[in-house]
Amino acid sequence: MDVKSPYLHPEYETLSREEINKLQTERLQETINRCANVPFYAQKFKEMGIKAEDIKSPADIRKLPFTTKQDLRDTYPFGLAAVPLTDCVRLHSSSGTTGNPTVILHTKNDLDEWANQVARNLWMVGLRPDDVFQNSSGYGMFTGGLGFQYGAEKLGMLTVPAAAGNSLRQIKFIKDFGTTAIHAVPSYLTRLYEVMQEQGVDPRKDTKLKTFAIGAEPHSEEQRQRIEKMFGMKAYNSFGMSEMCGPGVGFECQEQNGLHFWEDYYIVEIVNPETLEPVPDGEIGELVLTTLKREAMPLIRYRTRDLTRVLGRACPCGRNHVRLDRMKGRSDDMMVLRGVNIFPIQIEKILMTFPELASNYLITLSTDNDNDNMTVEVELAEMFTDDYARLQSLTKNVTRALKDEILLTPIVKLVPKGSLPVSEGKAVRVVDKRKVYQ
Amino acid sequence: MKQLSIFIENKRGTLLTVLNVLKEAGIQIIASTISDTQDFGIYRIICDDPERAFIVLKEQGITATITDVFAIQLEDEPGEAARVLALFAEADISIAYMYSFLLSGKGILVFRSSDTERTKQVIKEKSLQEF
The missing domain is CATH 3.40.50.12780 (ANL, N-terminal domain)
Known part of the structure; x- marks a missing residue:
C-alpha cells in the first residue's frame, strides 16, 4: 500500500480498455467453467450449445442466457451454488x-x-x-x-x-x-x-x-x-x-x-x-x-x-x-407508447424543473379513437396567478418540455394540490387504460 | 378590492365542495364568476371576508389565491360601463377579465387591468369612485 498513490489496485484500476477486454474474456471463460457445477446453468448451456471456448471477447456474453430474481427464488436456498x-x-x-x-x-x-x-x-x-x-x-x-x-x-x-x-x-x-x-x-x-x-x-x-x-x-x-x-x-x-x-x-x-x-x-x-x-x-x-x-x-x-x-x-x-x-x-416501470419506451423518471425529471408544480403526478395511458395517448396530470404547487393566460402558457411549456424528452406530445393537465391519489409508500404513477391490455 | 380566485378542476362536484366550505365558514358571496376551459376553471369571488375565506379553503386543501382587482361604482344608467371603459382604453390600458353586479341599486364593475399603476392614476384623475 502506497498511501500517496491515488489507486489501491493500480494493476486493475488503470487497465486500458484492451486490457480490460482481455481480462474479462479470460474471467468469463473461467466463470462459465465454474457454472458447469450448477445444474441450472449446466443444462441451459447444454441446450444452447455454449462452451467456455466460444467466448472470444466480452461481447460474446450475448450468447449467454439471462438470470432473473425469479430464478434465484426458484432455486432457493442453495440451488445456484457452484461449490459444496x-x-x-x-x-x-x-x-x-x-x-x-x-x-x-x-x-x-x-x-x-x-x-x-x-x-x-x-x-x-x-x-x-x-x-x-x-x-x-x-x-x-x-x-x-x-x-x-x-x-x-x-x-x-x-x-x-x-x-x-x-x-x-x-x-x-x-x-x-x-x-x-x-x-x-x-x-x-x-x-x-x-x-x-x-x-x-x-x-x-x-x-x-x-x-x-x-x-x-x-x-x-x-x-x-x-x-x-x-x-x-x-x-x-x-x-x-x-x-x-x-x-x-x-x-x-x-x-x-x-x-x-x-x-x-x-x-x-x-x-x-x-x-x-x-x-x-x-x-x-x-x-x-x-x-x-x-x-x-x-x-x-x-x-x-x-x-x-x-x-x-x-x-x-x-x-x-x-x-x-x-x-x-x-425497469418494471417502463411504458411503451406508440413504439417509444418511456420511463416515469423521465417525466418526473422534467416536471421537477417547474417550480410552479408540486411533486405529485399521475400518468394515464389510454386509447382514444384508436390512438394511444398519454395524459400527465400534475398538481399545482400553489395558485401563483389567477390569470388564465399564464396557467395556459405553463401547460404549454410543460407539454413542450415533455415532448423534447419523450418525443411524444402528452396531454398535460394541471390539477389542484392534493387531488391526485397518494398511496402509502411507493406512489402509483402510471395507470394503463389502453384497450390492448384489457 | 380583494378577490378570491379558486382553481377548479373540471370534475363533477368540485364547485359544490368549494361552496360548502364557504357555507360552513359563514362566508357571504357578493358576486362570483366562473369561466370554462377544457381542463380547468378559475372561480372568482367577491365576498365579505376574503382573508378568512382563503384560510378556510386552504385548510380544506383547496388551491386558491387572493388577487387585487379594481371595483368601480357605476351610475345606474345606460352607457355607463362604456363610458368608464373608454377612459381606460384611452390610457392604453387593457382589461384581462371583467364582470359586474348590482348592489343596493348600484352597478359595480370588477376587473383586472394590464397595468395596475396606470389604472390607479386614471381612477384618480377621472374621479372614478371605487367600491
Missing part, C-alpha cells in the same frame, strides 16, 4: 417480502474480493489507513453493514460498527473517536445533521468529518448536494446489490461524474428491458451484471431491474472502468 456448502463461509438473504427470499453464498475468497472492492472504493475517494470510518448502516443480513466493515478494515482504517440509528450516540462516537468518514443512507445524514444542530454541534468545527459514502436508497443529485452543503464535505454515491455481493460494485471517484463499475469483477451491460438488446451509450436501459470472480455463486447476465445509462469510460482520475449514471428507477 462446506466451502461456503457466509450467506446473505433478502427479506423475502414478495415471495421466497433470495440467498447469496460466499466462499472465503468471495468475502476477500468483496472487501477488496469496497476498500478500493474508499481509497479512491481519498480515505487512508489513518482515517477513522464509522459505519452507520444497518448490520445483519443487510450487506451495507458487513460489506463496508470488511472493506474499511481491509483498507486498514479504524472501523466503528456503529450501525444505524441512535443519533446522540453516533455524534458522541464521531467526536470521541475522531471519525473522519461515515457510510449511511442519504436520508439518515439529513437526520443526523438536524440532531447535530439541536445539540449545538457544528460538523465543520467540532468534528474531523470530511467524507461520506451514501447509497442503498435512491437519491437525486440535488439531495447529494444538499448533504454536501449542510456538512461542508463530500458525499460519494455507492452502488451495491446483494445479488452481486453488496456494496463495492460501483462507486464515484473524486470527479463525481458517474459511478465506476469494476470491470475486473463484473461485465456490465445496459439493455432495452423489452427487447433485451444492448442500447447505445448514453441511452437509458436496464443494468445487467455478470460476476467474473465469484466462486460460491456465479451469476450470468443477472437482470438487476435497475435503470441507468453509460456516461463514459475514460476518466480524468485515470481509470477506464465504465462510468454509469445514478440509478434512474426500475
Whole structure:
C-alpha cells in the first residue's frame, strides 16, 4: 500500500480498455467453467450449445442466457451454488417480502474480493489507513453493514460498527473517536445533521468529518448536494446489490461524474428491458451484471431491474472502468407508447424543473379513437396567478418540455394540490387504460 | 378590492365542495364568476371576508389565491360601463377579465387591468369612485 498513490489496485484500476477486454474474456471463460457445477446453468448451456471456448471477447456474453430474481427464488436456498456448502463461509438473504427470499453464498475468497472492492472504493475517494470510518448502516443480513466493515478494515482504517440509528450516540462516537468518514443512507445524514444542530454541534468545527459514502436508497443529485452543503464535505454515491455481493460494485471517484463499475469483477451491460438488446451509450436501459470472480455463486447476465445509462469510460482520475449514471428507477416501470419506451423518471425529471408544480403526478395511458395517448396530470404547487393566460402558457411549456424528452406530445393537465391519489409508500404513477391490455 | 380566485378542476362536484366550505365558514358571496376551459376553471369571488375565506379553503386543501382587482361604482344608467371603459382604453390600458353586479341599486364593475399603476392614476384623475 502506497498511501500517496491515488489507486489501491493500480494493476486493475488503470487497465486500458484492451486490457480490460482481455481480462474479462479470460474471467468469463473461467466463470462459465465454474457454472458447469450448477445444474441450472449446466443444462441451459447444454441446450444452447455454449462452451467456455466460444467466448472470444466480452461481447460474446450475448450468447449467454439471462438470470432473473425469479430464478434465484426458484432455486432457493442453495440451488445456484457452484461449490459444496462446506466451502461456503457466509450467506446473505433478502427479506423475502414478495415471495421466497433470495440467498447469496460466499466462499472465503468471495468475502476477500468483496472487501477488496469496497476498500478500493474508499481509497479512491481519498480515505487512508489513518482515517477513522464509522459505519452507520444497518448490520445483519443487510450487506451495507458487513460489506463496508470488511472493506474499511481491509483498507486498514479504524472501523466503528456503529450501525444505524441512535443519533446522540453516533455524534458522541464521531467526536470521541475522531471519525473522519461515515457510510449511511442519504436520508439518515439529513437526520443526523438536524440532531447535530439541536445539540449545538457544528460538523465543520467540532468534528474531523470530511467524507461520506451514501447509497442503498435512491437519491437525486440535488439531495447529494444538499448533504454536501449542510456538512461542508463530500458525499460519494455507492452502488451495491446483494445479488452481486453488496456494496463495492460501483462507486464515484473524486470527479463525481458517474459511478465506476469494476470491470475486473463484473461485465456490465445496459439493455432495452423489452427487447433485451444492448442500447447505445448514453441511452437509458436496464443494468445487467455478470460476476467474473465469484466462486460460491456465479451469476450470468443477472437482470438487476435497475435503470441507468453509460456516461463514459475514460476518466480524468485515470481509470477506464465504465462510468454509469445514478440509478434512474426500475425497469418494471417502463411504458411503451406508440413504439417509444418511456420511463416515469423521465417525466418526473422534467416536471421537477417547474417550480410552479408540486411533486405529485399521475400518468394515464389510454386509447382514444384508436390512438394511444398519454395524459400527465400534475398538481399545482400553489395558485401563483389567477390569470388564465399564464396557467395556459405553463401547460404549454410543460407539454413542450415533455415532448423534447419523450418525443411524444402528452396531454398535460394541471390539477389542484392534493387531488391526485397518494398511496402509502411507493406512489402509483402510471395507470394503463389502453384497450390492448384489457 | 380583494378577490378570491379558486382553481377548479373540471370534475363533477368540485364547485359544490368549494361552496360548502364557504357555507360552513359563514362566508357571504357578493358576486362570483366562473369561466370554462377544457381542463380547468378559475372561480372568482367577491365576498365579505376574503382573508378568512382563503384560510378556510386552504385548510380544506383547496388551491386558491387572493388577487387585487379594481371595483368601480357605476351610475345606474345606460352607457355607463362604456363610458368608464373608454377612459381606460384611452390610457392604453387593457382589461384581462371583467364582470359586474348590482348592489343596493348600484352597478359595480370588477376587473383586472394590464397595468395596475396606470389604472390607479386614471381612477384618480377621472374621479372614478371605487367600491
